[in-house]
Amino acid sequence: MKILIVGGGMGGTILANSLARRLSSELRSGKARVTMLSASEKHFYQPGLLYLALGRMTPDELYRDQASLLEPGIDFYVDPVEEFMLDSNKVKTKSGKTIDYDVMVLATGSRMFPEGVPGLAENAEFFYTEETAVKMFRRLQAFEGGKVVITVGVPHKCPMAPLEIIFMLNDYFKDRGIRDKVQLHYTYPINRVHSLENVAKWAAPEMDQLGITYDTFFNIKEVDGANKILKSEEGVEIKYDLLIAIPAHKGMEVLEKNGLGANGWIPTNRTKLNMEGRSNVFVCGDTTNIPISKAGSTAHFEADTLAENIAAMVKMGSPVREYDGKVFCFIEAGKDRATYAMFNYLNPPDPKAPTKAMHWFKIAYNKLYWISARGLL
């Protein structure tokens, strides 16, 4: 069986490594083959961007060579797909190769898309790419006081990032001795400060206590950069001195161009994880259209399910389990304390008060992640 994994991020890498271990004898005998196609030779640890933007990690800590993370037996090529021919089970790559498959997994991730809001890309700071996170760090270093507005679009990856950035900025300005000169304001699209009700119930009083103000039911419409005004679809206008945005995201452009899903979100069965209408194409991570967190842990737990199922398809002819919607997200609540939210399709999260121990667990995980990527943790 020829297994093709498109995408070398967290989901694709964990999946490839798990499959290589489960199918080690089949790979040796030639009964199965695992091929990965990625747009990059590097593996990028995206959760590190939050720390990069605040000067707590450096860019080199966020990358490893993709090949160094992969189990032997995986055929890895830096040769992104440009054309999908699902009816004939083939893809065509940038270098012109045509690769056929028996099973394909789409794990191409997501990207911020600030261009979708007039005035946003040119007037806000971001921390969802290395370049923008470094630029934001420099802007923060030069900031001596005024109103900082953090504004959140829909959909976006890393659901905890809005809260994490505002709480960490609070401590950042405190440490610089200028917190009394900075007004921190937060906007969120629905009528509470976070999508998860229990997380919002914890976070709102924390914000009140720290003097962080907020507007809810706020969906970004446009930014008037000349006058430094952020405007919402709901008719609210907010003046800012420094605007930090988590913009709406899209899936990768190649998926839209190939008609696989509007805005790059692929219609996906939420428990079987197959692309709707395709029994041999599966989807993992941010690029599904499942109404679930676009988070690394989601990709990780989906990859676990897919690895077990695809290996079972090779060994026994059919999948064996379903994905239960499991998500686990750390929530940094400042520079030295954190909590977490764990939930699935049936059980909401119940976050506990932040602790230093959980923060140190997250800091440790920033290093341990590379073991997760190898499918071992």
Next chain:
Amino acid sequence: MADDIKIVDGRGSFCPGPLMELIAQLKSGQVGDVFEVLSNDNGSSKDIPEWVRKVGHEFISTTEEAGVWHIRLRKAK
């Protein structure tokens, strides 16, 4: 015409949740499109109509059947 209704299935979605899922999917719609949100969260029956009116879309109806809320609206802008 039932086929033209765009279903936003937010059942079992804690994050991002039915309302955020609706906001995301509205971006792919055209003015005049009818959306129907499915939610097993009681709060949706209040939050979604409130947001729809606040932002300027047209609220159509809310019904509940077997523990699932069906909230219909029309994209107006």
